[in-house]
Amino acid sequence: MPSEFSGKHVTVAGLGVSGVPAAKVLHGLGAHVTVVNDGADERARTQAAELEALGVTVRLGDGAASDSGSAAGLPEGTELIVTAPGWKPTKPLFAAAEQAGVPVWGDVELAWRLRGHGGRKAAPWLAVTGTNGKTTTVQMLASILAAAGLRTAAVGNIGVSLLDAVTGDTEYDVLAVELSSYQLHWAPSLRAHSAVVLNLAADHLDWHGSMEAYAADKGRVYEGNQVACVYNVADRATEDLVRAADVEEGCRAVGFTLGTPGPSQLGVVEGLLVDRAFVEDRHKNAQELAEVSDVNPPAPHNIANALAAAALARAYGVPAAAVRDGLRAFTPDAHRIAHVADVDGVAYVDDSKATNTHAAEASLAAYEPIVWIAGGLAKGATFDGLVEGAAKRLRGAVLIGADRALIREALARHAPEVPVVDLDRTDTGAMPQAVREARRLAEPGDTVLLAPACASMDMFTNYNKRGDAFAEAVRELGA
Template sequence: MNKPDLERLGRLDAWDGVCAVVAGMGVSGFAAADNLTHQGAHVTALDESDAGDRGEKGTLLEILGADVRLGPGSTAQLPDDVDVVVTSPGWSPSAPLLAQAAARGIPVWGEVELAWRLRDPNHPAPWLAVTGTNGKTTTVQMLDYILRAHGLRSVACGNVGLPIVEAVMDPTPYDVFAVELSSFQLHYTHSMAAESAVVLNVAEDHLDWYASMADYTADKGRIYERAERACVYNVADPVTERLVREADVQEGCRAVGFTLGTPQVGMVGLVEDVLADRAFVEERQTSAAELCTVGDLASDAPHFVANALAAAALARSHGVPPVSVRDGLRAFEPDGHRIALVDTVDDVRYVDDSKATNPHAAQSSLMAYEPVVWVAGGLAKGARFDDLVRAAKDRLRAVVLLGRDRDVIADALARHAPDVRVIAIEGGDTDVMDRVVGAAADLAQPGDTVLLAPGCASMDMFANYGARGDAFAAAVHRLRER
């Protein structure tokens, strides 16, 4: 029997000759297995865990005709007859199953790659793609609001919201996709050609997954490959501009910078308090289009404004007029745990930015407040905090540390901010956040901000960053009641 030509298969083709292994049964893995089964492929779905709703998902896939193997040992050996492996994004290439696929020359795709190949050729809605160490979700959600303000059928998908393969396979076609892509997803994406794309920033993260910063950075840059209209980069982050210069894009694709300074020709930026476009207007040599004002945004924090500029640039590259950019940004409210004011107690503000799960995100948050009692710590994921402390030390009133890798932050503070008072909170019992907030309240002075911007992942003590932020907010509310 002749093997199928994977490179030629698309949404309208029969996949009945394809033997596909789907590695991982999380949200994106289930979506991939489900849609491959519907396309007619023979699917084997594997996961080392049978926890949560995996058993229920497995039963549904078995009803559809898939072979499902869950539990310890399920992913140790790649089946013999395999044409393609579709992996969940968190799986490292060194995982035994993927290493076996590489050794046998079997292509490994991510769900994003599968989604790109399953686009409807009769309605090939363009992708506006966003990556970066920080700000991806906020920027994609802003972009989605802008697109919908223009009357387009848009959806935020990929690493946020709907799995991208489900969005692509929706029987009612979308006009455009606002796609968030992590470095893990980009690692396994080979043929995507975004209409426009942005790398918001590149800073240390996931160094427990990557061998080096160079490898991590290279995966971020893959988002620009084959881009059609615009490669949007961060003027304040030269690495992002370098990635644009190195990308192999389609003819006519433009480089467009975003900046918190006055925009040069070909950029979007700030003119006093106005978000201004000098990239997508005909008279850009002599004038700019007003998009909105900083006051139209839900926050004036610098990184929030930068995200808005990036979203605006992508929307403008798609032909969205300034009025829709303004209306979309005015309507947008960020998700919880992103620079969210919890309460003001005794003239001290308490701000929850639990989503700041790496040093770069925490630094962006710290630069929006002064003076600050900084609450930080958790799982550092191999990251270092020296650059953050050097940049923020003059803003710090004091620091309260918690979590497994708190000593990593304490060591950086000792090196670069030895005069800043540091309190480490021991233990992971149920009242730990009450003790953290109590210590921060004792250290803060009227007019200060107590800022939860951990710079670390949360799973050493909390189910996720949301649970950590909820615990912080609950402790602040109990503080008020004392």
């Protein structure tokens, strides 16, 4: 049966994790697909060869989006653009599309529109976004849903293509979907069953242009929600986004808090995760869901992630026992407040994933006293608020990376009594030295915490490599 894409001229902007599946799916639906990609490195050439073998046109390198026969920079005949989420809205290609009246979708928008294609079940989406904690929350949610006996998967902005989930052979009951602000920007018709914005802090402002635009794109996740808009009681901005959303009749605002929950909230009471939202007579009753000790690890921000996941699962009708069982079964990814080892009475914790100040703030709040290993690429961040809030917890600090001076200066202003070791090097060998210096500063009962508050690319390929280097250096201490 011909699809709505049969014979349609579609330009896919960008290769990578999202672009290649989009091109394949569209080609399989009968579209005339042209892929344009700024880069022309070995990976791009390999992906291009794979697509060209199927009959897809691929153009690589600067200026790939235009051709001599095109109008206003669009590949000739383009009727739709499907973009990789990382392409900025300021790209000339999108200005040309707007001028020509050509719609621009992201891969998430395409996946949303293809739900139920070919007679497949259109599984509802439980959507998660926020500045930090998205992946962990989505994985917790998928674990809870699976514990309830539901066919599910953690998909979206975590390396698993949503397109594969909605067009593949497996029919899911419900999907746990991680969505970035980039993806939400390009997904105008997305309407989730229920959704959460975990938190909001300045991030990716170079892409969005302003904090207001960034928040607005995050808030798109609430548009058209059917059952619950879940928000963070401790982060008023997330509740404001709920208030601004246009939702279906009967959709409820549900908060999560690390304190005692009020009606229509989930929270913590005497070491228990409890639900006062999805129970009968929520003004008088509460349902025990799990113990705090069921959350791995039970750091405050991770408990918040667990409550958000539980709220979405409960919105879908999951029983309390499945929340407990799912949280117990969940194993966090590497480099997320991961305990590496205890050496001479000192705990060593790897939170290399804390690549911005908001994530590092949550990590620093989980331990005391701390010898803090920090630094890297600041990406325009400032550190005064982070240091001021953590000062009383710090035994010492070891600084690495290209922008370490920014953290050193914040420490001098707000924690002048804290000893600081400034390692004037940005090679990968700095990490073993940093761990040795941290060991020298630490005392039994302390935590040496790698929570860089910065990106890793000045020294390492990615935050995973940075965390691996830390863990290896710690293991060498105990050898």
